[in-house]
Amino acid sequence: MAANIPTNAPVHGMPIMPRIEHDEHTHHDEHHEQSFLTKYIFSQDHKVIAKQFLITGIFWAILGGALSSLFRIQLGWPESTMSWLTPVLGKWVEAGKLNPEFYLALVTMHGTIMVFFVLTAGLSGTFSNFLIPLQIGARDMASGFMNMLSYWFFFASSIIMFISIFLETGPASAGWTIYPPLSALPQAIPGSGAGMTLWLVSMALFIISQLLGGVNYITTVINLRTRGMSMSKLPLTIWSFFLTAVLGLLSFPVLFSAALLLIFDRSFGTSFFLSDIYIAGQALSNTGGSPILFQHLFWFLGHPEVYIVIMPAMGMVSEILATNSRKPIFGYRAMIGSLLGISLLSFVVWAHHMFVTGMNPFLGSVFMFLTLIIAVPSGVKVFNWLATLWRGNIRFTTAMLFSIGFVSLFISGGLTGIVLGNAALDIQMHNTYFVVAHFHLVMGSSAFFGLFAGVYHWFPKMFGRMLDEKLGYVHFWLTFIGVYLVFMPMHYVGIAGFPRRYYAFTGFDSFSQFADLNKFISAAAIFAFFGQFVFIFNFFYSIWRGRRATENPWNSNTLEWTTPINPGHGNWPGAIPAVHRWPYDYSKPGAEKDFIPQNVPYSQTQSSNLPNEREMAE
Amino acid sequence: MATTSTTQTLSSPSTQEQPRTGTWDGGNEPFKASYGKLMMWFFLLSDAFTFAAFLTTYGLMRHRHLAYTGTNEAFEFSTAYWPIPDKVFNAFPGLHGIDLPLGFVALMTMILIFSSVTMVLAVEAGHRMDKNDVQKWLLWTILFGATFLSCQAWEWSHFIAGTDEGTVMEDGTRFFGANLQRNQYGPVLFADLFFFITGFHGTHVFSGICLLIWSFIATTNGTFEKRGHYEMVEKIGLYWHFVDLVWVFVFTFFYLV
Numbered sequence: 001m002a003a004n005i006p007t008n009a010p011v012h013g014m015p016i017m018p019r020i021e022h023d024e025h026t027h028h029d030e031h032h033e034q035s036f037l038t039k040y041i042f043s044q045d046h047k048v049i050a051k052q053f054l055i056t057g058i059f060w061a062i063l064g065g066a067l068s069s070l071f072r073i074q075l076g077w078p079e080s081t082m083s084w085l086t087p088v089l090g091k092w093v094e095a096g097k098l099n100p101e102f103y104l105a106l107v108t109m110h111g112t113i114m115v116f117f118v119l120t121a122g123l124s125g126t127f128s129n130f131l132i133p134l135q136i137g138a139r140d141m142a143s144g145f146m147n148m149l150s151y152w153f154f155f156a157s158s159i160i161m162f163i164s165i166f167l168e169t170g171p172a173s174a175g176w177t178i179y180p181p182l183s184a185l186p187q188a189i190p191g192s193g194a195g196m197t198l199w200l201v202s203m204a205l206f207i208i209s210q211l212l213g214g215v216n217y218i219t220t221v222i223n224l225r226t227r228g229m230s231m232s233k234l235p236l237t238i239w240s241f242f243l244t245a246v247l248g249l250l251s252f253p254v255l256f257s258a259a260l261l262l263i264f265d266r267s268f269g270t271s272f273f274l275s276d277i278y279i280a281g282q283a284l285s286n287t288g289g290s291p292i293l294f295q296h297l298f299w300f301l302g303h304p305e306v307y308i309v310i311m312p313a314m315g316m317v318s319e320i321l322a323t324n325s326r327k328p329i330f331g332y333r334a335m336i337g338s339l340l341g342i343s344l345l346s347f348v349v350w351a352h353h354m355f356v357t358g359m360n361p362f363l364g365s366v367f368m369f370l371t372l373i374i375a376v377p378s379g380v381k382v383f384n385w386l387a388t389l390w391r392g393n394i395r396f397t398t399a400m401l402f403s404i405g406f407v408s409l410f411i412s413g414g415l416t417g418i419v420l421g422n423a424a425l426d427i428q429m430h431n432t433y434f435v436v437a438h439f440h441l442v443m444g445s446s447a448f449f450g451l452f453a454g455v456y457h458w459f460p461k462m463f464g465r466m467l468d469e470k471l472g473y474v475h476f477w478l479t480f481i482g483v484y485l486v487f488m489p490m491h492y493v494g495i496a497g498f499p500r501r502y503y504a505f506t507g508f509d510s511f512s513q514f515a516d517l518n519k520f521i522s523a524a525a526i527f528a529f530f531g532q533f534v535f536i537f538n539f540f541y542s543i544w545r546g547r548r549a550t551e552n553p554w555n556s557n558t559l560e561w562t563t564p565i566n567p568g569h570g571n572w573p574g575a576i577p578a579v580h581r582w583p584y585d586y587s588k589p590g591a592e593k594d595f596i597p598q599n600v601p602y603s604q605t606q607s608s609n610l611p612n613e614r615e616m617a618e
Numbered sequence: 619m620a621t622t623s624t625t626q627t628l629s630s631p632s633t634q635e636q637p638r639t640g641t642w643d644g645g646n647e648p649f650k651a652s653y654g655k656l657m658m659w660f661f662l663l664s665d666a667f668t669f670a671a672f673l674t675t676y677g678l679m680r681h682r683h684l685a686y687t688g689t690n691e692a693f694e695f696s697t698a699y700w701p702i703p704d705k706v707f708n709a710f711p712g713l714h715g716i717d718l719p720l721g722f723v724a725l726m727t728m729i730l731i732f733s734s735v736t737m738v739l740a741v742e743a744g745h746r747m748d749k750n751d752v753q754k755w756l757l758w759t760i761l762f763g764a765t766f767l768s769c770q771a772w773e774w775s776h777f778i779a780g781t782d783e784g785t786v787m788e789d790g791t792r793f794f795g796a797n798l799q800r801n802q803y804g805p806v807l808f809a810d811l812f813f814f815i816t817g818f819h820g821t822h823v824f825s826g827i828c829l830l831i832w833s834f835i836a837t838t839n840g841t842f843e844k845r846g847h848y849e850m851v852e853k854i855g856l857y858w859h860f861v862d863l864v865w866v867f868v869f870t871f872f873y874l875v
Contacts, residue, residue, distance in 0.1 A: 119699055137644075142653035215660040219653045227645030228637025253664045257671035261814070269799045271809040272675065285799060288807040297671055578637045579644065 010400060034569075042152075042411075044144030045569040049151050050130035054455070056158060057122020064113035065529045071106045074098050080528070092170075098487040100503040104173040105191050107501055111166060111176030112199070116206060117161070119309040119447045121154050127312055127454050128217045128241040130462065132300025134560035135235050137226025137577060139570045142219040142369045146212045153209035157202045164251070166196035172199035175501060177298055180273040180291050184265045187279050197268065198261050207252045207259075214252075217245035228579035232336075233598065235558050236329065236584040238313025239336050243343045247304045247311070250347070255301035258294055265289070292357050299350035306443045307346045310410075311339065313450020314381060317403040319583075320457050321385055323556045324400035325392025326594050328584035331384040338377035338384075345374050356425040364423040371421040378414055382407065393587065393594070397554065398472030399457035405480050406449040412484075415444025416491065431501075432496025437487045452479070452535070459539075460553050464566040465546030471538040475531065482528025489517050489524075557583045557597045659851045662860045665822075669864050672815050676871050679807045694787040701804035703873045709776050723873055726769040727865065730823075733762030734862045741855045744848025749837060752848060756834045759858065763827045770820050777812065812872060819868050822861045829854045 043049060070089075073082070081096035082089075092102040129147065133140050141147045164171040165387025174183035178199065186193040221242045225234075234242075264270040265286075265412065273294045274286035322329040329335060351359060351367040385407045416438040419425055429435060452475075459467045493514055498505060503513040505518070552561040559579070563571050577599035585596040591608035602613050641648050649656065666861025684699040693705050705718035711722070730815045736758040743751030756778045785802035787793045801809035833842075833854050 041784075143657065146657075158826075211661070211664055215657045215664075218660055219656045222649070222656060223647050223651075223653050225644035227643070228641070229644035230638065230640070231642050249664045250667055251659060253668040254671045257668050257675070260818075261672075261675065264798075264810075264814060270814065271806055272679075273811060286803050286806075288679070288683060290678065290682060293675060296678075297675070300671070580637055 021419055024499060044140070044148045046133050046141050046144070046147060047462070047567065047569075047571075049147055050126050051127035052151050053121060054128060054152070054462075056155065056328070057118050057126060057451075060113050060117040060158070062532070062536070064118055065532060067106045067113070069526050070098075070502055071103055071110070071530050072522040074103055074503065075505075078506050078517040081531050094152050098503075101173060101190055102170055103503045104175075104189065104501065105170045105195070108173050108175050108191070109161075109176075112161070112172070114444065115176060115305065115309065116120070117158060117355070119246075119444070120305070123447060123451050123454075124241060124244050124308065124312045125154065125213060126451075127237070127458070128213070128245065129312050130458065131237055131560065131600055132217055132220050132241055133224070133590060134461070134563065134567075134571060135238050135558050136221060136224060136229055137559050137579065138220060138224035139572075139576070141216045142224060143216055147216050147466035150209050150212035150216065153205050153212060157205035160198050160202040160205065163379075163476035164195050164202070166173040167194050167198070167389070169193045169195055170510070171195040177295075177302065178262070179298075180262060180265065180294050181277055184262060184273055185277070185279060185284075186266070191246075192266075197263075198361045200263050200266075203259055204256065207256045210248050210252050214245040214249040217241055218249065226576045226579055229598075232333070233579055233582045235315075235501065236332070236335050237312075237315040237558075238316040240311045240318075243339050244308050244311045245382065247308050247343055247346060251301040251304035251308070252492065258297035258301070261297075262294065276602060282354045292354070295357060296350070299353045300347075302353065303350040303607060304346040306439070307342055309447045310443050310450075311342070313406060313447045313454075314339070316450050316454040316457070317385065317406045318388075319558070320399045320403040320453050321388050321407075322584050322586060323457075324395045324397055324403070324552050326395070326586045327388055327390050328582075328586055329384065329388075331380070332584060334380050335384055338380040341372065341377035345370060345377070349374065352421055352423075352426075355423045356430050357532070361423070368421060368423045371513050374421075375414070375418055382411055382414070395554075398455070398467065398469055398476060399453045399554075401473070401476045401480075402449045402453035402456060405476065406446050406453060408480075409441050409446040409449060409483065413438055413440070413487075417442055429494065432494040433490050433498045433500060436500050437490035437494055437536075438489075441483075441487050445487070449479075452476075455539070457554065458560075459542065459546075460549030460565075461560055461563075461567075462524040463543050463546070464549050465542050466549050466553065467542045467546060468538050471534055475534040475538065476533065478531030479528060482531055486521055486528060489521050493517060493521070552597075555593070555595045557585060558597050559598055562597065562599055622858060643791060652849065654849065654853055655856070658856050662856065665860070666864075667685075669818075669867070672818065673867060673871055676811050676815065683805050683807070695781075695803050697785075697788055697801070697805055699804065703875075706777075706803045707773070707873060711772055720873055722773065723768070723869065726766055726773070727869055729762050729769065730766045730862055730865055733759050733766065734859055736762060737855045737858045741848070741852050744842070747843070747848070749840070749843055752851060753834065753838050756830055756837060756851070760830045760834065761825055763823055763830065763858075767820060767823055767827070770816065774813075776817075777809075800815045815868055816872070819861070819864055822864070826854070826858050826861050827859065835853075 039045075040048060043052075068087070073080075073085075082093050082098050085094045085098075086093045087474050089098070092099045129141070132138070133233045161171075169190040171191060172178065172183070172195045173189050175395075178196070183192050183196055184190050214566065221234075221238060261270075262474070265274055267466045271286035271289040273291050274284065275291075277284045277286060318329055318335060341557075349367060349371045351363065352371045355364050355367075389404070417436065420435060420438055421428055456467055456472055459465070496511070496514055498511060498514070505515075549565055551565055554561075559577060561579050564573060579598045580599055580601045583595065583598050585591070587594045588605075588608045589598060591605060596605055596608070602609050619827055637643065637645075638643070642831040647653075648785070652658075678730045680690065680700055686702060687694060690702065690704070691697045693702055695701060695705070707723055708717050710718045711721065736755045740752050740755035740759060743755055778795045778797065780793075780802050784792045786872075787800065787802075793800055795802055796809035796812075798810055799815060800806060803809065835841060837848075842850060
């Protein structure tokens, strides 16, 4: 069976489909000698852009993780002396104590960085860019130039956000949700001064980057699929990237609106979100605005945003689980259906973040109902993953471990989502560490696990070398144990009533019995953070020194493994392979091997064809 | 029957190696639209959400304020209730003191709608590869677009300058016109939203005019003729119609409702 030989271009008797001009252009580029600048820096090759997103994302992840270690030190040991941090934090340590306003800045920047810069740009920026053209059989994205711009807008946005950390008044400190009036009034906290301005500018650039990337991903999936790659033969990765891009396209503009209105409130004296405010005993002139309006606009983005974060991870995990269980994904169409269901529902549940804003209880119950419906498609996905693993011929690669870890975390975090989705229970739970534990498990850590799984699985295609498996195992177990040790106890702390974003709990007697538990969480968080350096070392070491990869190291079915080990710009040296079958023909009864790549026609697999496929082959 | 179908499938060995070729089976463009045109459509969809957020903001803000309940004749400006648009926008350049409710904005809207008509003609001329006609109609579109913007500038300056009498504000002072902090016509948010939303729309018109000027220059230089198609004009046309359509909504919200 010719697994890795691309099927040739249209042969006899078939109308040759007109390939799009663009295709030939990029194909041409392959033969040009490129300078270092056009090849690695201002590259229009989707694979290079993907790596740029990945490495920028890794940088941000280290920073975001370091910030969380800093505030966990404060939370775990609130009475200790922090002078030893003065070399890093400078004036933010005052007389051995962490500045409380800087604590808020740490929390805000940790959230902003992780949600937007790592798990949005770093995750879907990397894998949508890398996998869409390779898995659908395209030479590159629809517009390589806009794709390049997308990265550079992200880069500019990153630079501005990074600079804001070093401002004299500190970076934005009103929480990653930047609710006004706190974020709108520079008099309120130092972080609402220049730091907030830079935050907004940075996010505006970030949204432009998302838009440029998003229209590209969607258009590429619609227009550039290779011959035979129908929508029902797409790998689930592509479906998830496609729907993620749709969500981004429809929700980020609303955040853009909210940010623009906030900029006007801050800088030009409008009153969109401000009304009847007294600050330091003085009345402000603003009347008529509504801070709740901001929350509506924000969460109209904010809720789809959590699916923007988790859906690419879901897609990659589906792919990796099927490949390494050597079984077809269970319920392929149900997987697509549940992705569609989640995408649709994500737009009509935003107010469950606002149950305690004084909204009409009837409205609250509508949003509660819609929110709990999300458990259905999520449950479909979980059971399908478990059924895929069930009696599979499992290969415990590092990517597989992280995928199984993803499923575990998604279940653990998802169950508490059902609790929090209840408007009545949310009165007790809102703004406590229970919420923090919930979303860190269900979208934070699981998305990270999806990201790691993706990196371990597609590293050979990215760099032509393998990541070290042993170090991968060490990394997995440190992370997996670390994450559970951090977030499981956090649920108890939350049920006990600890509010989020508090600088210290030493002032409350009722909380003193949990001081040890908080210390434990902090120790575990720092432990898990340091565990990540195993990965960082593995990643950069393996780029240059890793074991050389083979063409199809995981015996996978999707098209990216039919390219050469180090594909050039244009991906396939010859014609683009055509597609004949779905991507999950693993362990098909009667087949010679336990996998049949998508580009193998049915005529070559007579022994394993099903009755309906036999007709296609004859 | 059965035999026939079997022989048919058997007699076509060439289909063995070939994938399917339906609309969504890959290897083609399902909407029969180039990637550039699709991208423009998706961008517009996204932009529509931005405007939708602003107009929702308008709706909510208006809902939060008291409505005027008296008769039209007895209406007076006050910061206590939302004003009647007929009374705010009733001026016309050169006709000082004459009450022409929505007269000027109706003219503006007509001009913008005309610019959409000339845009259609430019696109149509592009399909015929008629360079001169494309140039002509693009120029008309630019002209109408720029006229619309100038009208809006007048509308803004009149709104900012205010009426002759002004309004006595809550603090007892007399105030003329409106800015982002004070507003003689009604609640300050009325002015905030007016400036913000018409301004955001105006920015879109301005970008559209820039694109049109650029495509006019490219047409004159024969860039599109060499390329063999005027698709760029078509894409800018999509954007232009979208901006017009958004104006219809802005117009409805601010002036009619």
